[in-house]
Amino acid sequence: MDDLKRQLVEWRHALHRIPEAGNHEVETAAFVARELRAMGIEVTEGVGGTGVVGTLSAGAGSRAIGLRADMDAIPISETRVCDYSSTHDGMMHACGHDGHMAMLLGAAKILSEAKDFNGTVRFIFQPDEETGHGAMNMLADGLLDRFPMDEIYGAHNMPFAPEGTIAMKTGGIMASEDNFTITIKGEGGHAAQPHKTKDAMVIAGEIILAIQTIVSRNIDPACSSVISLTEITSDGAHNVIPGTVTIKGDTRSLDPVSQKTVEERMRKLCEGICRVNGAECDFEFTYEFIPTVNDAACMGYAAEAAAKVVGRENVDTAVTAPLTSEDFGRFLREIPGCFVFLGSAKTDDEPPLHSAKYDFNDNILETGAGFFAQIVRDRLK
Ligand SMILES: [Zn+2]
Ligand SMILES: [Zn+2]
16 A cells, blocks of 8 residues: 555544534544644634635645535444444444545645645535535635635545546536425314314325426426425324324425425415315425536536546546435535545445445545545646
């Protein structure tokens, strides 16, 4: 193993041992801040909570490129036992953010030693990605005013693609996520006397089926959205027709127009169906993640940098976007950039992200660090 690989693995394993929940990445933030300072990089801590920003300049160039890694872990008990297992009960790095941080430290090491670029790099260690609030908190704390950037790049390890590949696409690469609660307020009564009630259960049935028409009839077939009704509760009993039924669920879209259409159509259908049945409707819709939308030009730059690292034949520029979410989209709404997937599968049967058996593939650490360093060299010539 060469020195860089050894160092990357050491960082990744050290971070894997100390997983912390979103906004509580205290030991993690201290770790990355210490390592960045040891490289002679200027460090600002406490950005948007536990966020850390490292700044490194070389030459006289005035442009700046941001590179981002997420820092949070997940409240899952790790089931794998190894010499770097989680030492924090009930928490583990099940999404590979330990690897993302190690790769970004790796890029910092490569660039701080070589200084073969002309401008400024911002190493952004972002807290609380899993809830979709960390990027927002960093932005609200003045990230872009305090640390101006012209473009930003990020990456996620992906166990559905083989190790040594890098995949991306222009436009929406990861979905929005919004949650909703529909409360139908009818009038309950005796199961034998439905004519004296406004049966909230039957109204719920109409709403559940009507919502199925939104994706099939209102969303452009060339776009992607999904609506899942995931939970239903009522105040009824075996012999009591419910007066109130609550339906909860989750919606996702790859573009902001579809996201808006889903919300508007859901609201109209729920309110309209309740109205014709003489019931009241409370429709609550909360915005969790916005779509992650890649800039076309930046995707081109990312593809070029990726080809230099893994070879053109291992770069996919038209990957099928999963409908999972990622809060990197918050940065991309403010400045152009690109989010890429780093293939990490060693076999055809990898545990999925967020599995209690998940472990970031150390074989791709150099690929990720190399990709981040290359995009900086290419964009800050
Ligand atoms: Zn995750
Ligand atoms: Zn993740």
